[in-house]
Amino acid sequence: MAKKNLSKAFVMDEGPKKPAISYWAKEEVMCPVCQKPFKQEVMHQGGGRTIAGNLTDELHRNYEPSKKFGRVYPLIYEIGVCPNCHTALFWKDFKGIKDGATFDRLAASSDKRIRAVENIFPHYNVNDERTLFDGAAMYYLALLCYENVDIAYSPTFKRAEIALRLAWLCQDIEHVSPGHNYDYIAQVFYRKALFFYQQTLINETGRIESIESVSHFGPDTDKNYGYDGIIYLSGLLEYKYGQRENLQLRLKKLEDSKKAIARIFGLGKSSKAKPGPLLEVARDLYDKIAAELGSNNIFGDDDE
Secondary structure (H helix, E strand, C coil), rough: CCCHHHHHHHHHHHHCCCCCCCCEEECEECCCCCCECCCCEEEECCCCEEEEEECCCCCCCCCEECCCCCCCHHHHHHHECCCCCCEEEEEHHHHHCCCCHHHHHHHHCCHHHHHHHHCCCCCCCCCHHHHHHHHHHHHHHHHHHHHHHHHHCCCHHHHHHHHHHHHHHHHHHHCCCCCCCCCHHHHHHHHHHHHHHHHHHHHHHCCCCCCCCCCCCCCCCCCCCCCHHHHHHHHHHHHHHCCCCHHHHHHHHHHHHHHHHHHHHHHCCCCCCCCCHHHHHHHHHHHHHHHHHHCCCCCCCCCC
C-alpha cells in the first residue's frame, strides 16, 4: 500500500462509524502562539465507553472494546492542537505557559514540525474528530513543540511521558493496521522515552530543571504513580529498550537501576500511600534485573 494513502486506509481499517465518543466543548481555547481560537475535543465519560483491561509492566492501562463503541483510546484526547499553527501541548499548558520566548520559538518552528510529522503520519487531520492515527500525530507534534518550551514548565519530563505514550499509540496503530512499520517506529519512541525519563532524573537531582509544577506523573491517564513512577520507568525502559552493544555499560546501568528500585521497596513497606500495582511491577523488575546481573557474574550489594 502506498504511503500517501495510509491515512485514508487507516480510517477505513477502523471499521464502521461508532456512536459518539467525544464532543466539542462550548468554550474555545486561545492559542498563545498565533492568537487564534480553536475548539477543544473532549472525550465523553461513562456510558460504557471505557472497559478497563490489564495494566502492563509499563503502567499502561489497556481497554477492552465494547460492542457499542468499539475500541476507545482515552490517551488521544489529552493533547490539544491549534489547527492554524499546529502548536500541540497538554491542554492545561495552553493557558499555563506564559513565556513569550517559548511562543516565538514555537511560531518559528511551525513549518518544520509539520513536515516532520507528515513524514511519519502522512495526511494527519487536526480539524475533525480525531482517530487513533490523528491522535498519534498530535502527540508527535507535541513532542516537537516541547523541545521549544522553557525549562520552567518541565519540558523534559513531558517529553518523556509523550514519547512513551507515542510508543503505545504506534503499537496500537500496528495492531489495527499492520504492515506499515509502526512497530519499528514504536521502538524508536521507546528509546526516546528512555532518554528523557533518565534525563528528567538527572535534571531534577542536579537542580537543573524542576518537576515541582507537574501535578500528574501518569504515565497513563488512570493513575498517578508520582516520582517513584519515574524511577521505575527509567529502570524498566533501560532493561527492555536500553543499548546492548556495550555489555559492561549495560550492566552498570542495570545495577544502578536495581539499587534505585530497591529504595522504592524500602519506602513502600512503611507507606500505605504507595500505589500497590507499582510495588508489584517494581518487584518483578528487580528480580529480572538481578537475574541478568547474576547470569553475567555481577553481584551487587543486597539492597532490600
